[in-house]
Amino acid sequence: MPTAYRSALLYSLDDPATVGAAASYRHHEDGLLLVEDGLIRACGPAGELLPGLPAGTPLRHWPDALIVPGFVDTHIHYPQTGMIGAAGEQLLDWLARYTYPAERRFADSAYAERVARIFVAELLRNGTTTAQVFASVHPASVDAFFTVAAELDLRMLCGKVLMDRNAPPELCDSADSGYAQSRALIERWHGHGRLGYAVTPRFAGSCSSAQLRRAAQLLDEFPTVRLHTHLAENRAEIAWIESLFPDCASYLDVYARHGLLGPRALFAHAIHLDDGDCRRLSRCGAAVAFCPSSNLFLGSGLFDLARAERLGLKVGIGSDIGAGTSFSLLRTLGEAYKVEQLQGRSLDPFKALYLATLGGARALGLEGRIGSLAPGHEADFVVLDPQATPLLRFRLEECTDLAERLAVLLTLGDDRVVRETFVAGVSRHRRDG
Template sequence: MSAPLHAYRTALLYSLDDPARVGVDSSYRYLPDGLLLVEAGRIRAIDSAANLLPQLPAGTPLQHWSDTLIVPGFVDTHIHYPQTGIVGAGGEQLLDWLARHTYPAELRFADRDYAEQVARFFVAELLRNGTTSALVFPTVHPESVDAFFTVAAELDLRMLCGKVLMDRNAPPALCDTAQRGYEQSQALIERWHGRGRLGYAVTPRFAGSCSDAQLAIAGRLLREYPGVHLHTHLAENRKEVAWVRSLFPARSSYLDVYAHHDLVGPRSVFAHAIHLGDRDCRQLAASGAAVAFCPTSNLFLGSGLFDLGRAERLGLKVGIGSDIGAGTSFSLLQTLNEAYKVEQLQGRTLDPFKALYLATLGGARALGLDDRIGSLAPGHEADFVVLDWQATPLLQFRLQQAQSLAERLAVLLTLGDDRVVRETFVAGQSRHRRDAN
């Protein structure tokens, strides 16, 4: 029997392309009274309700919301699930923060049961905030990867994750060896990559925690398993950059450390990338690699301001990342609120349609998954979020003054948080409902 057709009626909005490339007016599609048809976990059709309603087969279930907006599910391009318990742990910048807060928290993830407990809470938070796909850091422990993928598989989530590779400059209990890292990663790839909607990411923590042998192993895994991703950190903090330079004196830059080991390519995602020269940015763009812009963590740790304008000029792929737990909110709406302020501090304005793009289609492109997620176009997987324009008294009052869709969207991105997410759908199934008992 064929899967049943379901219809959802409300306002619909999704990105068609990057506003920086095609202009704002050509970058999105908006249907003020739209109809979304979902079948077998995919979007079958989208159009105005007036056009599609007469074509609906008799008996098709129809859900009709008022004062709501459906957008694609949000895509978080950089987040650490083991750091959920240290959100808001302040007082230091990056390297000291890792030593004082992160590494002690990650030691607990050798316990498979504990890792799964955190993974379940973490995934529930993602869905409560409308995030349906993410590129996720676990820990060095294979148990942490198994726990996360087990939870994601139960909910049929489109997720990427992979064991952290780290063999120096960290507590001994969090360090592996290059060979053990290779063997454990290989086993995890063969167990999880391509299972359902799951994908594997080879994950050296960052150059400072990896020897040349460890980075060489990461490159070997990418060659042996060409469908996997590469996920790591790059040039987040000035002190970190100087430290990496001292660790790899033969390399011309931080990025060159990775490039030397064939880690820079179209399936590579580098978190932060704040303190880079133009040459390295051009190399990233030419390789097809992507950057995760993480405004809340960049501000919380005092790391710096990502230059989105330069990334646009050079054609560099960029997605948005919450970077929990240096990041301070699971909500990509709140993360985009901070991205707007980062742009203002550099004399630019973040257009609301660009913000929407970063959190949906832009994130999907950064992950090389834009043929599957990040859009409401027919054929895409039916990951979408129902947003409530009336979620809070302030939002309701403020939107009475709004004169355009752009202003309404900008207000939503400024005042919105998890309360705005009325319902989250994953592969056509409701996985979070705000008002459920």
């Protein structure tokens, strides 16, 4: 028996930078979503679809809510959940002072599972139904995360960190052990339910050439796994990596020369790149994660979204917990708006919606499965409450059109706005009250 959900509906059709804002979305002020067997079977005006529903179809109705696709977080670290807000350092010192000590604890599988459950609950509480996730160097950390994600039938990507140098010895693997452990995890988890594996070298500074080549070997041997790593986040990081790989033309060239540049790759940050490297990313079909909260928190720099649009680069949004300071992609998009303002531009609200839904799906190679409410997509969706706070309720009364309402929701919204989160058609989070 299908289930019907009636509310206002909003989802992206394409990138506003490509087709213009007006053609980039579909909105039904009084819409109906029909879900069956974990998939969206129909989506459209309630007045057209209600008469055709089978007799006895369960119907839930939210007259004042807004249903959107589940949010897609393209870059996040679950082992850093317990160190959010660790302040006072920039990237390299921050890793040494806070990140590595936190990640040591993930050798303990019980602790890893405890954090994984907290982490996943926070994602769902904030309306995020898909994420590409860094684990730690420990295989047990991946097992813990995927175990929790599988219980809830989540569409998730994760991978064991590869790191064989320039880190505490207890957090280092080797080129061979990292390959063997990753291979075993791929065989155990990739394609299990809605789970996917991402080969995960931490960044070029923590990986020898031998390890980067072994990562590329995994991509060759498993043609549907993805690559997830960092790129050009911090100027001191870039200078250091250039000294480690003096024969490479740039930070990006390090990955290219080791066979890691291609359409299955996503590079987090990508702030300090020249036009040539951005074109190279675009030509090969790679994607980048725009992580405004963490870039501001660590003082790393401002991502040039306009250049990415101009060069046709695929971009998703990333919370980058724990340098990012909120699981809420609504709050993260509010930070993205400020990053754009600091560069003399304004973030179109329909572009923001695209980045957090369809754009994220494209960046992760999941277009056609998630990121949309169109029929045939997996039924991952979020019921948003635009009246979740007195201020939002009052402010939205003053809005004159959909674009303004969406902009206010993205600016003032947070986890309180998320009334209910559905995963493959099943309610996995419902707000109290």
